[in-house]
Every structure is written in C-alpha cells, then in structure tokens.
Amino acid sequence: MPEYCPITYSMKVLGSKWKIPIIFKLMIEDGQHYNHLKRMIGDNITNFMLTKSLRELEADGLIIRHDDHQVPPSVTYHLTPLGKDLAMTMNQLFDWGQELYSNKEKNSSNSIDHLKQQ
Amino acid sequence: MPEYCPITYSMKVLGSKWKIPIIFKLMIEDGQHYNHLKRMIGDNITNFMLTKSLRELEADGLIIRHDDHQVPPSVTYHLTPLGKDLAMTMNQLFDWGQELYSNKEKNSSNSIDHLKQQ
C-alpha cells in the first residue's frame, strides 16, 4: 500500500535518527568525505548507521555518492537539488523548534514560580 | 543531556507515527471530538495510540484538551497558537513531499524505460 500523504511520506524519508543531522551538515559544507561527515556529526554515530543512512538518502534522491575510485578510497557526498530544496523547510522547522523550546521553558518556570509562591 | 538542535527537537515532538495526521486533521477542522478525530484519521489507529499521542501533544503545548465534564463525556481538542504555527511548515513539507514522490516516480519509469529498450 502506497503512502498517499506527502507529509507523512516526507517524515518517513527524513524521520530516522541521523538523516536530518547528515543533511544539515551537507548544507553547511557540501561534498564532504565519509569520515569528515562522521566527525562533524559528533562521532557518536556508528559506521553502520552512517552508511545505512547515507545509502537510504541516496536511494531517495537527496544525496549523491561520488567515488573517486582511488587507493586509498576517496568518497564524497553531495546534496542533489531535491536535497537542497529542503533548506527553506529546515529553516522554518528550526524557527518553530525554538518557539517550541521557549514555550516549554516558559511552562517550566511557571511551575517554579508556583512553587516559590508557597 | 538536553536536545540542542531545534530541528531534531521538532522531529522528536512530531516524529511518532500519528502526530502529524492528528495535527493535520485539527488544522482542517479545529475542536474535534475524540471519536470524530479517530474516524477522520481512518479508524486504523487504536484508542491506545490516539490517547497516547494526544496526551503527548498536549504536554508539548501543541493542542489543548477541553473537557465539558458532561455525562456522557464530551471532550474536544484544539490547536494552540504554537500548533497553528506549524501550518506554513506543513505546507512546505507537503510541497517537498510531492517533489520527492515525483522524483521517485521518474526514477522508476527510467528503470522501466531502460528495460523496454532491451
């Protein structure tokens, strides 16, 4: 059964744990090498998950894997136009995330204020 | 350890399976009753998951639960301003999802074309 809602479909493609960080890093600097990407993400991603995520992003047409066929291996990853089109949406999600966060902070401090008044 | 990236934070809040459909339905028609919402989503969501999702969305400040304290029970769910602020982002994700989908279709038909040429 196909996925009819484009939003749900987008969430499926972007929703796994490391996809957004990867795309975000490639937006900052396109054409990064595997290990450079890994270091930028923070080194807490395993090789397995990084490779898996990159292959899926490639299959979904968001990035392109460029292999120089050298020894030692040299592979770079680039955003496709489709991948780059995510920039605007990312910015909006970023802004909304900050709003969400400050909203939560506000609620927390309200609870603290409530305690202080006792 | 807090979540420092607002985008990743947003994805955590919106990422579970039924959150987006729920918000989307409330955008179409705000103030829906529990069972009406359930029917609109398609009846394949269980009571357990719907309740769980609604409670989490409420805790995150995206929706408000309004209980009329009647017998029989009458409960409606409304989007908060924060929830409504998602509309623009949703629209962009919708457009991008369609782009993503047509991109995939194109690749599929290319494969078919390739086969046809043999």
Place this chain on the structure above:
DNA sequence: CGGCATCCGCATGGATACTG
C-alpha cells in the same frame, strides 16, 4: 579510508479486552 556482517536490547506501536 570507507565501509560491511552479525548479534542484540529496547522502545515504538499494535491487539484485545474492559470501564466510568
């Protein structure tokens, strides 16, 4: 350098039955 193979724990989500 840029991966892949394997095993495994745990969280997410589903099925079913029951209730104020």
Place this chain on the structure above:
DNA sequence: CAGTATCCATGCGGATGCCG
C-alpha cells in the same frame, strides 16, 4: 463517549569486529 490496562511483535538503532 472517551478513554485504560495488559500483553505482545517488530524493527530501529547500538555494539563490536572484520575487510578491500
């Protein structure tokens, strides 16, 4: 009508080790 309470399956993601 609007939920709860349990139990259970699956799959995502992590840990570790090996490879061309």
